[in-house]
Each structure stands twice: as C-alpha cells, then as structure tokens.
Amino acid sequence: MSLEKNTKIYVAGHNGLVGSAIWNNLKSRGYENLIGRSHKELDLLDPMAVKSFFDEEQPEAVVLAAAHVGGIMANLRYRADFIYQNLQIQQNVIGDSWKHGVKKLLFLGSTCIYPRETAQPMPEDCLLTSPLEYTNEPYAIAKIAGLKMCESFNLQYGTNYIAVMPTNLYGPNDNFHLENSHVLPAMIRKIYLAKCLNENNWEAVRKDIGLRPVSMMKNGEKVVVNAESDENEIRKVLAFYGITDETVTLWGTGKPMREFLWSEEMADASVHVLLNVDFKDTYKEDINADNINEIRNCHINVGTGKEISIKEVAEKIMVEIGFKGKLQWDSSKPDGTLKKLTDVSKLHSLGWHHKIDIDEGIHRLYHWYLQGICINHQHS
Numbered sequence: 606m607s608l609e610k611n612t613k614i615y616v617a618g619h620n621g622l623v624g625s626a627i628w629n630n631l632k633s634r635g636y637e638n639l640i641g642r643s644h645k646e647l648d649l650l651d652p653m654a655v656k657s658f659f660d661e662e663q664p665e666a667v668v669l670a671a672a673h674v675g676g677i678m679a680n681l682r683y684r685a686d687f688i689y690q691n692l693q694i695q696q697n698v699i700g701d702s703w704k705h706g707v708k709k710l711l712f713l714g715s716t717c718i719y720p721r722e723t724a725q726p727m728p729e730d731c732l733l734t735s736p737l738e739y740t741n742e743p744y745a746i747a748k749i750a751g752l753k754m755c756e757s758f759n760l761q762y763g764t765n766y767i768a769v770m771p772t773n774l775y776g777p778n779d780n781f782h783l784e785n786s787h788v789l790p791a792m793i794r795k796i797y798l799a800k801c802l803n804e805n806n807w808e809a810v811r812k813d814i815g816l817r818p819v820s821m822m823k824n825g826e827k828v829v830v831n832a833e834s835d836e837n838e839i840r841k842v843l844a845f846y847g848i849t850d851e852t853v854t855l856w857g858t859g860k861p862m863r864e865f866l867w868s869e870e871m872a873d874a875s876v877h878v879l880l881n882v883d884f885k886d887t888y889k890e891d892i893n894a895d896n897i898n899e900i901r902n903c904h905i906n907v908g909t910g911k912e913i914s915i916k917e918v919a920e921k922i923m924v925e926i927g928f929k930g931k932l933q934w935d936s937s938k939p940d941g942t943l944k945k946l947t948d949v950s951k952l953h954s955l956g957w958h959h960k961i962d963i964d965e966g967i968h969r970l971y972h973w974y975l976q977g978i979c980i981n982h983q984h985s
Contacts, residue, residue, distance in 0.1 A: 606709060606765060606883055608636075608666055615640045615664035617649060617698055618671030623713060623771070625778050626872030627668055634876065640664060650690060655697040659705045666709040667702045668879065669695070669751075673744075677856065677941050679785035680741040691747035699754050703764060710766040711879045712755050714748040714904065716864075716947050717741045718770060726910060726948040729770075729902040738942045752904045759884045760900060767878055767887060772908035772947050775966065776868030777973050783819055783846045788915060789865060792922050793971055795853050798843060800928040802850045810839065812978050821845045847935070854933040857940035859916030864908050864946050867961040867969070874907045877957045886955065908947040909959045918963065925967050 608614070614631060618624035619641030631639060640662055648654050649671055673690035680687060695712070702710050719727045720735040737745045748770075755766035779790040786794075794813075801809040815832030821842050822828070830842045840849075847854030887903040919932055961969075 608709060608880055610635045611638050612636065612665050613638045613640065613663070614666045614668065615662065616668045616670060617642075617694075618669070620644075620778075621670060621672075622774060622776060622778050622780070622868050623871055623875070624668070624670035626776065626868045627670055627875050630869070630872040630876045634880075649694045649697055652697050655701050656704075659701040663705060664702075664707060666711075666879070667698065667707050668711045668713075668875070669698050670713045670875075671698070672713070674787075675785040676787050676791065677740050677939055680744055681939075684743045687741075688743035688747050691744060692750060695747065695751040695754060699751070699758070699766070702766075703758055703762065708765065709879060710755065710764070711875060712751050712766060712768040713875065714752050714768055714770045715744070716770050716772050716906065716908070716945055717745045717942075718749050718752070719945065721942050725944050726946040727906070728948040729904055729906060729951060732902055732904075740939060740941055756901065756903050759903070765884050767882055767884060768904040769875055769878055769907050770904050770947075771871045771874075772864040772866050772906075772945075774866055774868045774871050775970055776871075777970075779868070779970065781817055781974065788863070789918060789922075789967075790970065790974075792853075792855065792919050793926070793967075793974060795846065795848050795855070796919070796922050796926050796928050797971075797974070798848050799850070799853045799930055800926055802840075802843070802848070803928065803930055807836065809978075814839065816978055819843065819846070847933075849930075851930045852933050853919075853928070853930065854935050855915075855919060856935055856938035857915065858936050859914060859919060859932075859934050861915050861940045861942065862912040862944045862946065863915060863918070864910070864912045865918070865963055865966065866908050866959060867966045870959050870961055871907055874952065874957045874959075878905060878955065882955050887951075905951055905955065906947040906949050907952055908949050909962070910947065910949040911962070912944070912946045913963055918967070921964060921967055922971070925971050 616628050619628045721738040723731045752768035755768045758764045775789040780786040781790045781794045811832040818829050818831040819842050820827050820829040830839045888900050891899045893899050
C-alpha cells in the first residue's frame with residue numbers, strides 16, 4: 606500500500622535522533638502533511654492526552670519513533686522507567702492508531718530484543734530463543750511487546766503495522782549527555798573535552814559545558830558544572846567521567862563488537878519500509894504439526910551487516926579529533942553483549958542497502974558536534 610503525498614503522517618518523537626531524521630526524509634520525498642508534538646505539547650504516557658490528540662488530528666499514518674532510551678548505565682539504574690514508560694507509550698500510540706483507523710504504522714524497536722548469546726549475524730528468527738542481556742532486559746521486553754502488538758493487530762484485525770529493529774544509531778541531533786548517551790557520541794564528547802584540557806583550551810571547555818552542563822553525585826548531593834564554574838570543580842566532575850588532560854577512561858574492555866548505522870540512513874530505510882513494504886511482505890507462512898499457520902518474526906532488522914570493536918571506534922575518534930593523550934579501559938565496568946551483528950538479508954531483499962560507513966560517519970558527527978558548539982556560542 607503506497608501513501609499519497611498528501612497523506613497526514615504523525616511522527617511520534619519527531620525531535621529525537623531518529624524521529625527528526627525520518628521527518629526530514631519524508632519532507633525531502635515531498636510529504637508535507639506531517640504532524641509532530643513535543644513532549645511538553647503531548648505526554649505520550651497520558652492515555653487521555655493521546656486519545657484527544659488522535660480525535661483532533663485523525664492521522665492516516667503513524668511513525669512511532671518516541672521512546673525512553675539510554676546507555677548501559679541508565680538501563681541498569683532506571684529499570685522500572687525503561688519498561689514502564691516504553692510499554693505505556695506503545696500501548697497508547699498503537700492502541701489509538703487502531704481505534705482511529707490508521708492505515709499504516711511503522712514501529713521502531715532495537716536489536717537489543719535478541720538473546721545475549723545467539724547466532725551471529727542475528728536473523729529475525731532468533732527472537733525469544735534464549736535469555737536476554739541482563740543490563741537492558743526491561744527495555745528489550747518492552748520493545749518485544751511493541752513488535753508483538755503490531756504483529757497481533759495485523760493478524761487479528763488486518764491492520765498494516767510494520768516493526769523495524771535498528772542497530773546502534775548515531776548522527777545529527779544525537780544525545781551527548783555523559784551519563785545516559787549511547788557509546789559513540791559519549792566517546793566523541795569525552796575525547797574532545799580531553800583534547801581541550803590537554804591543550805589548555807578553557808574557552809572551548811566552557812563553551813562545551815555551557816551548552817551541555819555536566820553533573821555528578823557527591824556525598825548524596827548533585828554537583829553541576831557549567832560555563833561559569835570554577836576550573837577545579839570542572840576538572841573534578843570531568844575526572845569523574847574519566848576525562849583528564851592526559852587520558853580518557855572508557856567503560857569495559859573495548860572488546861565488544863558493534864554495528865553502527867548513521868541515523869539519516871536509518872531514517873531512509875524506515876521511510877523506504879513505510880512507503881514500499883506491507884505486512885504480507887514480512888514473513889513466510891509456517892504450518893506446524895497441529896495444522897496451525899504460525900506467523901511470527903515479521904519485524905525487519907535495519908543495519909549495515911558490518912561490525913567493528915568499541916576499541917577500534919575509540920581509536921578512530923582519537924585520530925579524527927587529534928587527541929594526543931592515552932585511552933584507558935575500566936574493565937571493572939560492564940561490557941554488555943560481546944557481539945550483536947544483525948542479519949540484514951530481509952532488508953536487502955526488500956530493496957534497501959546502507960551507503961555511509963563508520964569512518965565517514967565519525968567525521969560527519971564530530972563536525973556536526975563542533976558546529977553546534979560554535980553556533981550556540983555565537984547566539985549566547
């Protein structure tokens with residue numbers, strides 16, 4: 606089912622990393638009738654607010670890119686938030702999409718839905734075959750519930766809801782918060798700040814933390830540093846995150862292998878699926894021994910099908926940024942899953958391939974980050 610150019614499309618999470626990229630991709634393809642609401646304008650955790658929004662706007666298609674996300678540290682500490690908020694967002698948006706007769710829905714999950722130890726690369730069929738990675742289990746279970754909701758509505762009600770599972774994403778509008786960002790943007794910011802300290806470039810350090818203040822807990826109290834803070838206080842807080850003049854200390858051993866996909870490419874793959882793929886294209890029928898037609902694992906992996914170690918990525922970032930100090934690894938901290946490469950053969954068979962590899966991606970993201978600091982400083 607193709608969508609006409611004037612189709613009213615609601616992009617939930619349109620200010621986020623993926624949502625903003627999907628919004629821009631749809632616009633570039635001539636889809637102008639887009640609706641978005643910021644978190645302040647519409648709380649997706651509030652079922653009455655979501656119902657009112659759907660009553661008022663009556664979208665014909667929905668992209669569910671809104672989610673409560675974070676890295677290993679956040680996933681470990683805030684387990685209840687990750688399962689509760691994601692289940693609630695999905696329940697409200699997918700439920701109201703069905704009640705309001707939405708023609709097409711695209712749900713964005715994550716490859717953390719797959720077991721900790723499973724076949725590599727991971728095909729869609731390995732879902733629910735063995736235990737999940739402990740650190741992000743609540744988030745993974747919420748995302749599995751979301752894709753199963755899509756699958757189940759399609760099977761019971763004949764809807765056309767498609768679920769895509771992106772690999773590790775990075776790109777414009779990324780989150781560079783030192784505690785709860787994902788691995789690649791966090792490494793870029795840490796190594797950049799260490800370079801500034803190494804070169805005694807305090808103007809650059811203050812610009813950076815003026816734009817994104819940094820905090821830590823000390824004796825049960827939150828200490829926040831910004832552009833006006835004392836130099837020693839700034840050094841203490843940055844050191845808490847492993848950032849000094851001479852070294853950058855990163856979590857784990859650096860050995861885990863990861864697959865990274867540029868967020869604008871994820872957006873392009875998502876829009877390709879939204880416009881060109883229907884539910885019937887996402888599965889093969891399987892009649893079991895009891896003569897029941899088992900239809901499952903209809904979701905689609907989205908990635909590059911290529912992997913690289915965290916250590917190699919950190920070294921590439923060191924070269925890109927030009928930091929002359931040393932990288933250190935804190936092996937007392939968790940690594941997470943050691944390998945999680947996606948099998949993207951289903952995506953390829955549906956007509957989409959990636960183009961941007963990791964070296965070009967790091968270069969682009971670092972320059973986007975620098976540009977943001979300079980532009981915001983000029984405006985302040």
